Amino acid sequence: MDLQYANVAVAGRRFEIVDTPGFAESRETEEKYRELYRSLLPTADHLVWAVQSHPRVFRPDQEALIALAVGLLERVRTTVALTRADSIGPGDWDRLAGCPSSGQLLSLNEQTENVLGKLSPYLPSLTREDIVPCSPTTGYGLDALIDRIASALPVASAKD
Amino acid sequence: MDKRSFFQDLFKLSQSGKASDGLRRMLGADTTAKLERLVSEERTTNPPKVAVIGKAGVGKTTTVNSLFSAEFHISHALRGTDRAQLKEFSLRGGGSLHVVDMPGLGEGIAEDAIFEEIYRTELPKADVVLYVLEADERLLGEDQRIFTDVIIPALNGQTKRLVVGLNKVDLLGPGSWDTVLNYPDEKQEKAIERRCTDIASKLARQVRGLRPDSIAYYSAERLYRLEDLLIILIEAAGKAAWKLPVNPRPWHELAAPEVRDFVREWQAEHEEV
Numbered sequence: 001m002d003l004q005y006a007n008v009a010v011a012g013r014r015f016e017i018v019d020t021p022g023f024a025e026s027r028e029t030e031e032k033y034r035e036l037y038r039s040l041l042p043t044a045d046h047l048v049w050a051v052q053s054h055p056r057v058f059r060p061d062q063e064a065l066i067a068l069a070v071g072l073l074e075r076v077r078t079t080v081a082l083t084r085a086d087s088i089g090p091g092d093w094d095r096l097a098g099c100p101s102s103g104q105l106l107s108l109n110e111q112t113e114n115v116l117g118k119l120s121p122y123l124p125s126l127t128r129e130d131i132v133p134c135s136p137t138t139g140y141g142l143d144a145l146i147d148r149i150a151s152a153l154p155v156a157s158a159k160d
Numbered sequence: 161m162d163k164r165s166f167f168q169d170l171f172k173l174s175q176s177g178k179a180s181d182g183l184r185r186m187l188g189a190d191t192t193a194k195l196e197r198l199v200s201e202e203r204t205t206n207p208p209k210v211a212v213i214g215k216a217g218v219g220k221t222t223t224v225n226s227l228f229s230a231e232f233h234i235s236h237a238l239r240g241t242d243r244a245q246l247k248e249f250s251l252r253g254g255g256s257l258h259v260v261d262m263p264g265l266g267e268g269i270a271e272d273a274i275f276e277e278i279y280r281t282e283l284p285k286a287d288v289v290l291y292v293l294e295a296d297e298r299l300l301g302e303d304q305r306i307f308t309d310v311i312i313p314a315l316n317g318q319t320k321r322l323v324v325g326l327n328k329v330d331l332l333g334p335g336s337w338d339t340v341l342n343y344p345d346e347k348q349e350k351a352i353e354r355r356c357t358d359i360a361s362k363l364a365r366q367v368r369g370l371r372p373d374s375i376a377y378y379s380a381e382r383l384y385r386l387e388d389l390l391i392i393l394i395e396a397a398g399k400a401a402w403k404l405p406v407n408p409r410p411w412h413e414l415a416a417p418e419v420r421d422f423v424r425e426w427q428a429e430h431e432e433v
Contacts, residue, residue, distance in 0.1 A: 022299075023299075024301035024302055025299055025300070026300050026301050027304045027305065054217075055216075056216035056217045056264065057267060058266070058267060058268050059265075059272060060299070060302050062268060063269070118267070121270075
C-alpha cells in the first residue's frame with residue numbers, strides 16, 4: 001500500500017505532504033485503506049479531502065467519513081478540494097485566462113452547494129468556505145488551497 | 161420456399177406483424193392471419209421491458225437514446241433522474257417497447273434508501289437488465305456494493321437477464337478515439353480489453369459467470385458497438401427476445417463524410433435481397 005511522502009516549502013513554511021491511495025477502489029482494499037488512514041489522521045495538521053468536480057456519486061465518501069469520524073475528523077481541519085474544475089460542464093474552460101468560463105463558474109457553485117449538502121451531515125464542521133475548486137493541471141485554485149494548508153499549520157512548525 | 165427464406169420471413173413477421181406472400185402461400189390464409197394476430201396481440205399486451213441501471217452519471221439516458229433512436233432529455237451533468245422513468249417506444253409492427261430509466265445509485269446514503277426501493281420493485285418486472293459502467297472510472301467499490309446489496313437480491317440471484325455494459329470507451333486512455341473512422345485506435349482497443357478483464361475479475365464475486373468477453377463495451381455518444389450491445393441484450397432477454405427492436409443508430413453516421421459514404425456504398429452493394 002503506497003503512501004507517498006513529499007517535503008515542500010511554501011512562503012517560508014516547510015511541511016510534509018502525505019499522498020494516499022484514496023477510497024472505494026474495491027471492497028477488498030477498503031478496510032485496509034481505512035485502517036491506514038485511522039493511524040495517519042492523528043498525526044496530520046490539515047486534511048485535504050479531494051473529490052472530482054463533476055461526479056455525482058458521493059456515497060463512498062460518506063461511508064469513508066463515517067468510518068473515520070470516530071474521534072478523528074473533529075480534531076483536524078478539513079479542506080475539500082474540488083479537482084478537475086477545468087473539465088466540469090459545459091466544458092468551455094477559458095484557456096487564455098486560465099480560469100473557469102462563466103458557465104463553469106455556475107456549475108462549480110452548484111457543485112459546491114451539492115458537495116456541502118452531501119458531506120456536511122457526516123462532517124458537521126464543514127462550511128462553504130472549506131470547499132475549494134481547483135485544477136491541478138492548469139494551476140487554477142492551487143494558491144487558495146496552499147493558503148488554507150499554510151494557515152492550518154501550527155505556529156511552532158514555523159521555527160525552521 | 162427454402163428454409164432460409166422461411167426463417168427470414170418469420171423474423172420479418174415477428175418484427176412487423178405482417179406476413180409475406182410466400183409465408184401466406186405456405187401456411188394458408190387462416191394460419192397466417194392467426195399468426196399475425198398473435199404477434200400483434202403479444203406485442204401490444206405484453207411489451208418487452210428493458211431496465212437501464214447503474215451509478216449516477218454513467219450515461220444511462222444517453223444509452224437509451226442511442227440504442228433506440230430516441231431523444232429524451234439528458235440530465236444536467238450535476239443532477240440526474242430522480243425516479244424510475246418509464247419510456248415507451250412505438251414499434252413498427254404495432255405494440256411497444258418499455259424502457260425503465262432508473263435513477264443513478266451512489267449519490268448518497270439518504271438518496272439511495274429511496275432509489276434502492278425503486279430498484280427492488282422494478283427489476284423483477286424487467287425482461288432484461290442493463291447495468292451501465294463508465295470506462296474511465298477505476299473505482300468499483302460502489303458498484304460491488306450495488307450488486308451485492310441491491311441488484312442480485314432484486315433479481316433473486318438470477319443473473320441470466322443481467323447484462324453488464326461498459327459505456328464511454330471513447331474516453332478511455334491510453335490511446336485515443338479516431339474521429340475520422342469513428343473508432344478506437346489500436347492502443348485504445350487494447351486499453352478497453354484490459355479494462356474488461358479488470359472489471360470481470362473485480363466483479364466476479366458479485367456477478368457469477370461474468371467473463372471479460374461478456375462485458376458489452378460501447379460508446380453511446382459515438383454510436384460505437386450499439387449493435388453488439390443490442391445483440392447481447394437480445395440474447396439475455398430469453399422469451400421476450402423476439403420482441404426487441406434490432407435497429408440502433410449505425411456508428412458510421414458519425415464518421416468523416418468520406419468514410420460514411422464508403423460504408424453506405426459498400427452496404428448497398430452487399431445488402432442481401
